[in-house]
Amino acid sequence: MREPNKRLAILSPIAWRTPPRQYGAWETVASNITEGLVARGWDVTLFASADSVTSARLHAVMDKGYEEDSTVDSKVAEYLHISEAFERAAQFDLIHSHYDFMPLSYTRLIKTPVLTTIHGFSSPKIMPIYQKYRDGYFVSVSDSDRATGLNYLATVYNGIDLTLYPLRERGGDDLIFLGRIHPDKGVHLAIEVSRLSGMRLIIAGIIQNEAYFREQVQPHLDHQNVRYIGPVDVAGKNELFARARVLLHLNTIPERFGLVLVEANAAGVPVVAMNLGSCREVIKDGQTGFLVGNVAEAVLAVGRISEIDRGACRTRVKRHFSIETMVEGYERVYSTIFDLEAKKRS
Amino acid sequence: MREPNKRLAILSPIAWRTPPRQYGAWETVASNITEGLVARGWDVTLFASADSVTSARLHAVMDKGYEEDSTVDSKVAEYLHISEAFERAAQFDLIHSHYDFMPLSYTRLIKTPVLTTIHGFSSPKIMPIYQKYRDGYFVSVSDSDRATGLNYLATVYNGIDLTLYPLRERGGDDLIFLGRIHPDKGVHLAIEVSRLSGMRLIIAGIIQNEAYFREQVQPHLDHQNVRYIGPVDVAGKNELFARARVLLHLNTIPERFGLVLVEANAAGVPVVAMNLGSCREVIKDGQTGFLVGNVAEAVLAVGRISEIDRGACRTRVKRHFSIETMVEGYERVYSTIFDLEAKKRS
Numbered sequence: 001m002r003e004p005n006k007r008l009a010i011l012s013p014i015a016w017r018t019p020p021r022q023y024g025a026w027e028t029v030a031s032n033i034t035e036g037l038v039a040r041g042w043d044v045t046l047f048a049s050a051d052s053v054t055s056a057r058l059h060a061v062m063d064k065g066y067e068e069d070s071t072v073d074s075k076v077a078e079y080l081h082i083s084e085a086f087e088r089a090a091q092f093d094l095i096h097s098h099y100d101f102m103p104l105s106y107t108r109l110i111k112t113p114v115l116t117t118i119h120g121f122s123s124p125k126i127m128p129i130y131q132k133y134r135d136g137y138f139v140s141v142s143d144s145d146r147a148t149g150l151n152y153l154a155t156v157y158n159g160i161d162l163t164l165y166p167l168r169e170r171g172g173d174d175l176i177f178l179g180r181i182h183p184d185k186g187v188h189l190a191i192e193v194s195r196l197s198g199m200r201l202i203i204a205g206i207i208q209n210e211a212y213f214r215e216q217v218q219p220h221l222d223h224q225n226v227r228y229i230g231p232v233d234v235a236g237k238n239e240l241f242a243r244a245r246v247l248l249h250l251n252t253i254p255e256r257f258g259l260v261l262v263e264a265n266a267a268g269v270p271v272v273a274m275n276l277g278s279c280r281e282v283i284k285d286g287q288t289g290f291l292v293g294n295v296a297e298a299v300l301a302v303g304r305i306s307e308i309d310r311g312a313c314r315t316r317v318k319r320h321f322s323i324e325t326m327v328e329g330y331e332r333v334y335s336t337i338f339d340l341e342a343k344k345r346s
Numbered sequence: 347m348r349e350p351n352k353r354l355a356i357l358s359p360i361a362w363r364t365p366p367r368q369y370g371a372w373e374t375v376a377s378n379i380t381e382g383l384v385a386r387g388w389d390v391t392l393f394a395s396a397d398s399v400t401s402a403r404l405h406a407v408m409d410k411g412y413e414e415d416s417t418v419d420s421k422v423a424e425y426l427h428i429s430e431a432f433e434r435a436a437q438f439d440l441i442h443s444h445y446d447f448m449p450l451s452y453t454r455l456i457k458t459p460v461l462t463t464i465h466g467f468s469s470p471k472i473m474p475i476y477q478k479y480r481d482g483y484f485v486s487v488s489d490s491d492r493a494t495g496l497n498y499l500a501t502v503y504n505g506i507d508l509t510l511y512p513l514r515e516r517g518g519d520d521l522i523f524l525g526r527i528h529p530d531k532g533v534h535l536a537i538e539v540s541r542l543s544g545m546r547l548i549i550a551g552i553i554q555n556e557a558y559f560r561e562q563v564q565p566h567l568d569h570q571n572v573r574y575i576g577p578v579d580v581a582g583k584n585e586l587f588a589r590a591r592v593l594l595h596l597n598t599i600p601e602r603f604g605l606v607l608v609e610a611n612a613a614g615v616p617v618v619a620m621n622l623g624s625c626r627e628v629i630k631d632g633q634t635g636f637l638v639g640n641v642a643e644a645v646l647a648v649g650r651i652s653e654i655d656r657g658a659c660r661t662r663v664k665r666h667f668s669i670e671t672m673v674e675g676y677e678r679v680y681s682t683i684f685d686l687e688a689k690k691r692s
Contacts, residue, residue: 061478073471076447080475083451101422105429109455125419129426132407 003338004041009092010034010056011047011085013099014077016065018048022231023180023206024065025259026119029141029158030098036159036327045092047085059084078102086110094334101126104133113137113341115333117156120256121147137337139330141257142278153333157281158257159326160317164234165241165266167314172243175201175302176269178232178260179249180208181217186250186274188216189295193248193272194226196299201248203228204240241267246289246305249273250298258282262321265289268310272301282321288313349684355438356380356402357393357431359445360423362411364394368577369526369552370411371605372465375487375504376444382505382673391438393431405430424448432456440680447472450479459483459687461679463502466602467493483683485676487603488624499679503627504603505672506663510580511587511612513660518589521547521648522615524578524606525595526554527563532596532620534562535641539594539618540572542645547594549574550586587613592635592651595619596644604628608667611635614656618647628667634659 010033016024019031031054034046038055046052050060061084066074082103085095089110096115097103100122107114115137121127130147140146140155175197177190187203194201203226207213220226232240247264249255254277261271261282271289273279285291289308290301319325356379362370365377377400380392384401392398396406407430412420428449431441435456442461443449446468453460461483467473476493486492486501521543523536533549540547549572553559566572578586593610595601600623607617607628617635619625631637635654636647665671 071471073469076472076475079448079451080478083454087454102425105425106452106455108429108433109452123419125417126422129422132426 003335004043006093006334006338007043007045007091008037008334009045009047009085009088009095010037011082011095011097011099011103012052014049014062014065014081015067015074016049017068018046018052018054020065021068022233022236025257026098027065028160028259029117029119032159032161032323033096033098033327033330035161036323037330040327040331047081059088082106094337096330096334101129104129104136107133107136113337115139115153115337117141118145118147118150120145137333139333142255142281144254144277144281145256153336154329156326156329156333157321158259158262159321159323160259160262160266161323162266162314162318165238165263167266167268167310168242168244169268169310171245171269171310173200173245174243175199176240176244176247176264177201177203177205177249178237178240178247178264179205181205181213181228182208183212183216184251184253186252187212189250189252189298190248191217191220191226192295193250193298193302195220196295197302199245199302200224201226202240202243204230204232204236206231237263238267241269244269246302247271248298248302249279250292250295251276251279253277255279255282261289262317265313266317266321268313270305270308270310270313272298272305284316288316349681352439352680352684353389353391353437354383354680355391355393355431355434355441356383357428357441357443357445357449358398360395360408360411360427361413361420362395363414364392364398364400366411367414368579368582371504371603372444373411374506374605375463375465378505378507378669379442379444379673379676381507382669383676386673386677391434393427405434428452440683442676442680447475450475450482453479453482459683461485461499461683463487464491464493464496466491483679485679488601488627490600490623490627491602499682500675502672502675502679503667504605504608505667505669506605506608506612507669508612508660508664511584511609513612513614513656514588514590515614515656517591517615517656519546519591520589521545522586522590522593522610523547523549523551523595524583524586524593524610525551527551527559527574528554529558529562530597530599532598533558535596535598535644536594537563537566537572538641539596539644539648541566542641543648545591545648546570547572548586548589550576550578550582552577583609584613587615590615592648593617594644594648595625596638596641597622597625599623601625601628607635608663611659612663612667614659616651616654616656616659618644618651630662634662 012018012030018027020027044056046056066077086106089112117139179185275291283289292298358364358376364373366373390402392402412423432452435458463485525531621637629635638644
């Protein structure tokens with residue numbers, strides 16, 4: 001599917017390094033796509049922070065992600081970083097943006113087609129800009145996370161590097177939570193499940209909402225039954241997966257994709273997730289975990305977790321959520337765009 | 347100086363309406379330039395919020411300024427508003443931006459020249475983007491507020507509509523402060539001058555720094571000697587000028603321009619300002635007020651304020667800080683740009 005004469009630009013966010021050291025789902029996916037494309041022989045330029053690690057050609061204007069560099073203004077960094085890719089548009093046959101809505105505002109000033117993977121709609125207030133540019137090219141990361149009226153070419157599920165998360169044949173005893181500490185992610189519900197099931201819970205992730213952490217998480221921490229260990233990198237995740245009986249993901253709003261569910265499944269860890277949004281696409285109910293409607297159902301699901309075949313969890317990730325599957329998905333989308341653009345010109 | 351075949355776009359900020367109802371210095375200046383250009387026969391399109399008031403052609407994508415509309419995300423509003431002007435670049439011979447550094451990031455994607463009036467550098471962290479685009483066309487609003495290395499074509503002082511601020515032949519008894527409630531503006535120093543001189547102080551302006559207001563302003567308010575009356579519109583400013591003996595402007599960092607100094611002087615109100623930044627250019631020491639180095643000097647200056655001829659204050663504004671003078675200044679700059687662009691093409 002590679003088109004040898006085509007030059008691709010991947011525009012990654014610069015909140016964090018690509019790939020991120022710890023948190024940074026969008027940068028993770030941008031990295032996985034980039035590396036997957038290079039592995040398949042594509043000519044790829046990655047626009048990311050200068051400390052990024054890639055086998056593609058790296059183009060950087062900011063030394064570090066703005067979340068990792070207090071000397072930098074995030075707004076300045078964004079404008080400098082995004083415009084840099086568009087100023088070089090003529091060098092590319094396609095710009096593939098992973099950087100939210102901002103790059104859309106440059107798309108009508110260049111001739112190169114731009115594909116936007118929408119990794120999530122952070123607020124209804126960002127919809128006006130998507131509506132203005134709805135005729136662009138879009139990919140959703142799950143069927144559930146779509147806005148009406150946008151020119152979607154496909155859903156391409158995020159893919160992970162399975163070699164990073166080896167299968168744990170035997171699970172541990174703990175419940176684990178992995179994600180941003182934010183009400184959306186239902187950390188408080190995971191704590192309730194821990195309490196009701198009498199199982200230990202280990203919580204990992206960046207604190208995105210300080211008040212929520214202080215009021216709904218911290219009071220339950222006791223270094224024993226409920227522990228918070230901060231953000232974790234890949235090694236830290238694997239340590240967690242090794243001791244995990246189940247990953248709890250009781251999000252309170254529809255998840256957009258849920259990369260961590262896939263990572264857990266890859267390691268053989270079953271997932272108990274809320275029956276909302278993309279969780280329904282990522283988790284196969286009864287096969288790679290359970291979809292639940294509330295805390296009571298989650299407790300019951302945890303009790304039945306031995307019914308889940310850990311090997312089957314990994315197999316499903318291999319088939320649907322690997323880098324290769326994702327890159328093949330994008331290759332089909334790129335092909336569609338090249339065809340459409342060729343027709344426009346002829 | 348008008349060039350009848352040239353079409354101008356004025357890009358105003360959209361924090362507030364153009365002109366603003368109350369606070370909003372950049373929108374005020376953008377409005378004054380627009381109206382001044384139209385009055386002199388130019389073909390002008392103003393990019394501003396839809397509720398803006400102008401005799402130019404108005405192009406708007408946002409109903410209101412984002413500071414006046416809680417349903418709007420300011421970042422989305424900015425990207426939509428700025429890109430709109432650049433997407434229409436081919437319709438203009440010049441885009442004149444008053445909207446900070448963000449529009450610079452679009453300038454290399456269009457052929458129309460862009461002039462940026464830098465109304466202020468809000469932080470050293472924004473300098474990298476000015477440095478990248480340093481070869482653009484820039485105007486400073488005072489000689490003092492210049493960054494090194496930028497391609498400045500001129501300093502053009504901001505101009506006001508003098509008809510809005512009629513001369514008060516006789517002053518009142520009060521000290522007045524007009525500006526954002528922020529440490530930069532030295533409200534606390536004005537309060538000290540009030541205390542030491544035994545004169546009443548009336549403070550007007552938006553509270554930009556809540557903690558500063560709470561800690562350094564509010565404790566001194568007594569409805570008698572020191573009063574805070576909130577933000578004021580033009581009518582409110584005129585009421586203040588009518589009762590003012592002197593305007594105190596004891597800014598703690600170099601002022602960029604200081605529109606309020608000019609407004610006060612237009613009304614015949616002398617100004618005691620810190621001997622810093624653009625105040626040295628706007629206030630003629632001993633003629634339209636006094637430049638001082640500290641609170642003690644400010645108290646002495648207030649005592650000598652009867653030496654200032656109120657009519658001379660207004661005369662100086664007419665000569666140097668009127669809309670007409672400003673527009674003539676910009677016409678010269680536009681002319682320079684048209685010549686430079688013609689040379690580039692030939």
